[in-house]
Amino acid sequence: MNSDLPKILLAEDDTDMRRFLVKALQNAGFNVVSYDNGLSAYQRLREEPFELLLTDIVMPEMDGIELARRASELDPDIKIMFITGFAAVALNADSQAPKHAKVLSKPVHLRDLVNEVQKMLAA
16 A cells, blocks of 8 residues: 555445445545445544545445544544535535535546546645
């Protein structure tokens, strides 16, 4: 594992989607750690810092918005991106989602995802 690469934590409960995203991000030169639920992802975040949290919103045990909120509490500098089929939920003004989070709607095109991730990490 190349420690110079930006580290991305991915939380996505759909196995095929998770594999697909991990492969695309690794191919683009990122270091990716993935979990199939928000709780496990959160536990990992408490152990080490990541540059970016990439998370689905609707997941068992802890949803993506709660995960993102807790991630921001642990590390105010972490960048957050939601991938979801429910973009309206994420963008709801009442939601507890961190204000600086980016939302990509499913189905997501890998090129768009990689471009957005690169933009966020370069910012």
